[in-house]
Amino acid sequence: MPQGERLQKVIAAAGIASRRVAENLIAEGRVTVNGDVVDALGRRVDPEHDEIAVDGLAVQVDTSRRYVMLNKPTGVVSSMHDEHGRPDLSQYADRYDERLFNVGRLDAETSGLLVLTNDGALAHVLAHPSFGVTKTYIAKVEGGVTPATIQRLIDGVELEDGPIAADKARLLENARGSSLVEITLHSGRNRIVRRMLDAVGHPVEELVRRSFGPLHLGTLGVGRQRALTAQELGALLTIARRHRNRGSDRVERDPED
Template identity: 40%
Template sequence: MRLNKYIAQSGIASRRKADELTIAGNVKINGLVMKEPGYDVVEGDVVEVSGRKIEPVKKFVYLMLNKPKGFVTTVSDEEGRPTVLDLLTDVSVRVFPIGRLDYNTSGLLLLTNDGDLAYRLTHPKHQVYKTYRARVTGILSEARAAKLRNGIDIGGFVTSKAKVEILKGTANSTIVEIQIYEGKNRQVRKMFAAVGNKVIDLERVAMGELFLGRLKEGHYRKLTQQEIDYLKNC
C-alpha cells in the first residue's frame, strides 16, 4: 500500500498532508526516516509518524460540527489557541478536520479518521461545492457579483467560477450566499475584498448536499449512513 494511503487510513491526516509529513522527515519505516511519499508499505513494515507507531483504522468515524468563531481548525496550535478538537468532549478516537475554516469563520465542518474521504472532498477535481453565507460591507452590485461568478484574481490565483446570490442588502451591508469548490486560504474573504466589499461575518452552511440545519453552534453529531454514502459517491 502506498505510504500516503497507509497514513491516511491510519486516521492521521489526508493523503496530501501525509505527503507533507513524509517530505518534512516526520515519517519512519522500520526505524529509518522515509522522505519518499511513493514508498510502498509491505507486510511487516513498522510505520511511525512523529514518533508514534500507526496502523490502518478498522472503524471509521464521521462527524459534523458547527464550528464557532475563535477556534482554529487544526489538531493542535502552536499559539495555544483552542482547536476544534477541544469541542469533541466524548469522542474517544483520533479524528482530524476535513479542510479548514479560519479562526473568525463559523459553520459546518466535517471531521473523520477516514483519510481517503478527506482527500476526495478537499481535492478541487471532485468539485464538491461549499456554501457560505456572508455579510459584507456596503452594496454588492450585480456587476461585482458577476465578477465573482466568472472568477477573480485574489493575488496570484484566479478563482474558478462561483455561484453567487444576493439575498438582501442595505446601504451599509449586503447578505450574500456564495458557493465555491476550491479551498484556498481565506478564499471567500479575499474574493469579496477583490471587488471592494469586506467580509463582516462569514458562515459555512453546507458542503455539497449536507446542510448545517439546526445544529447548534459548538455542537456536533454523527453523520447518517445516507450522508456518508453521499460523500463517498459525490
C-alpha cells in the first residue's frame, strides 16, 4: 500500500481549498512539497514531516494548532493569570478548548495587536528580536513633532541600555499640541517605543500596535478577536520555516512595548 495521504486531501483538510480546487492547484504547479514543485496528481505526503506550500505560502496541516488575533484593550495585562487580580488575557483564551498563550507582550496601557496560539515554535520566531519580525505602532504624543525629530528616531537615540533606531518612522498628524507618529521596529526591549519617544522630548499619551509581522489589525475592534485567515497563517508559517534552523545566542526579555 502506498504510504501517506494524498496531497490534495491534506490541502483540503488544512482549509486552503476544496479537494477539486487543490487538484487544480497541483496540476498548475502551484504546490511544493519540501521545496520541490509537485505538478502531478497522486503524490502522497506525510503531514507530520513534509512541508507543504501553496503559491509560496506555508500550509499548516496540524489541525490541533490554533491561531487567534486579538485587539487588546488598555487596562489588560499580557498574562494568562495575573497574581494581582488585574484583568488579564484569560478572558479571551478561556473560550477555546486549546490552552493558548500570548506571543510577546504589550504593557497594560498599550492597546493593539496580540497573537494567541498554542504553537510554541511559531511563537518563538515571532517574539524573539533576533528573527527581525517588525511591529508597527501609532503613538499619540505630547507636542508638535518635526521632521527633524522623525529623522532622529530613524538615525537612532541613546537610551540607558544602549542605542536604538527605528526601522521606519513618519509623522501622521500635528494638531492642538499633540502629534500622531507611526513607528516600526523589531527590538524586543522593554517599553521601547515609549522610551524612544521620551528620549526625543515627546512623551506618549496613547499607544496602539497596528501590525505584527505580516498581520494587520485592520478594522478589528478593541476587545475583539478572530481566527487568522489561511493567507495570514501561511505568511506567518513561511517566516517560521525560513528561520527554523536559526538559533539565538542572545537573551533578551520578551517584548513589552
